[in-house]
Amino acid sequence: MRLLRFPTKPGEQYRLEQVPASTKIPYIAISHVWMDPGTSYEHEILFHEFNDPGVWKTKPDGAAKIKGACDTARSWSARRKGFDSNAPEVKHIWLDTCCVDQKNSVELTTAINSMYRWYQNATTCFVYLSDIEKLPGQDLDLSKCRWWTRGWTLQELVASSVTEFFDRNWTRIGDKKTLQSSLTAITKIGAPYLADSKMVSRASVAHRMSWAAGRQTRQEEDMAYSLMGIFGVQMPTLYGEGRVSAFRRLQEEIVKYSNDHSIFAWNDEEGTAGETGLLAPSANCFKKSGAYVHTPTPQVNEPFSLTNKGLSIVLPLQKHQMQYIASIDCPVDAGFIGVYLEFDQVTGVYRRVRPGELCKVLKGGRGQPQRLYVRHRFDM
Known part of the structure; x- marks a missing residue:
């Protein structure tokens, strides 16, 4: 230095x-x-x-x-x-x-x-x-x-x-x-x-992410790069890759070292994500996620990882009209946080839908845990 x-x-x-x-x-x-x-x-x-x-x-x-x-x-x-x-x-x-x-x-x-x-x-x-x-x-x-x-x-x-x-x-x-x-x-x-x-x-991943919500940087990629130290990860800086790509790479590095489900507890109120994966497009999506913590439950406490088929993770799943709700190990009131998913019959991969919403799943109604492959990137 x-x-x-x-x-x-x-x-x-x-x-x-x-x-x-x-x-x-x-x-x-x-x-x-x-x-x-x-x-x-x-x-x-x-x-x-x-x-x-x-x-x-x-x-x-x-x-x-x-x-x-x-x-x-x-x-x-x-x-x-x-x-x-x-x-x-x-x-x-x-x-x-x-x-x-x-x-x-x-x-x-x-x-x-x-x-x-x-x-x-x-x-x-x-x-x-x-x-x-x-x-x-x-x-x-x-x-x-x-x-x-x-x-x-x-x-x-x-x-x-x-x-x-x-x-x-x-x-x-x-x-x-x-x-x-x-x-x-x-x-x-x-x-x-x-x-x-x-x-x-x-501090939970969601809690730390919420600290960054609303902040700005000169270079759009720097919003992700400026958080590396807070999460104890390192990655190459690739100026020109764009804000979403840089922030996705940051989360991919976090997932390599952390099993904290709160990284999935975000909602995109700005409507920038569309149909997407389990990883957020920006830190702003964690604006209201500061109170979410990861509390492992015996039936869900399994490792998850990134694969070439998407994020491989064990989550309780239940049918909800034409979609599904997967609940993550982040307790809220008398239940757990749930995210909306849709299944692609051709690829066998789920994707997150309604990214502007999170829901509550009661403890007794989470459904059976099963291994899911969920799209984690925005361009897959």
Whole structure:
């Protein structure tokens, strides 16, 4: 990975340093929103521009962000040394604009697959809220910040257990502990997951997916790529494959390592899926699925996997008019969540229909468990 070393003595310069991925060098990770809401990088100082003094003059906003982050990190480190003389001095920050070569596809892929771990390993994380200012005597409405709407900032929020929030002037607003109630209200992420990144893996797949609902990314595929760390999976980045394909691949990777049925507990209220498989077309389909958890039952607790005939899975099945209802091991009230399926006599494969709906199946009316092959892709 690459870190930005900031001046700690007169005469020193800002410089980028390549360090081993397993580095023990203490650093502060900066979480922020790129200054341009579109696709332009006009105001940020990028890796290939970093050593050009002229760029620092022509991009004052980008220069101010870097200097503000470094000055704040330097002051933060000094204060920490004042409380604990044994605490190591922090001389580095990690900031994606200049620490990652955006033009190098190999480096970019490595960074995307490593980013969650980089935030997790940071000494602390500074969240820079550039569109808010803390004024004396006024209450801040954090919910209006654009930072909450971005896809990448979700993993940055949960990956780092020690996180501090700053306004546009780098004035400290608070940390995860002092702002916990506001953070939960805005993100719907519970306190245990905000306090300890190791707890994130204990949340159901549907619950974690619901955190991402409504967020946006510059590149449509990044919505899926930004969730890899939260689910502990890795996959190649293929820009140009499209949002649906990238999100499907993410779910396919999750299925390889998890038997959590809540990954099927989604409903497509936007009507983007049509007749489809058991995997969702986007994280938005999990908007109302945050409460769903996987609770295995003896008759259904069988492994499921992806095959060239579709998703092979054991589920209780019952006839429902001209269709079928398969119930998954996600309890709700006095029953379980059910999804509507239709059977193709020619291929012997089921497909999900009515993807905008989930239903409840009573415990005593689930039907007999049987091995099903269900289409899991949208183009099969």
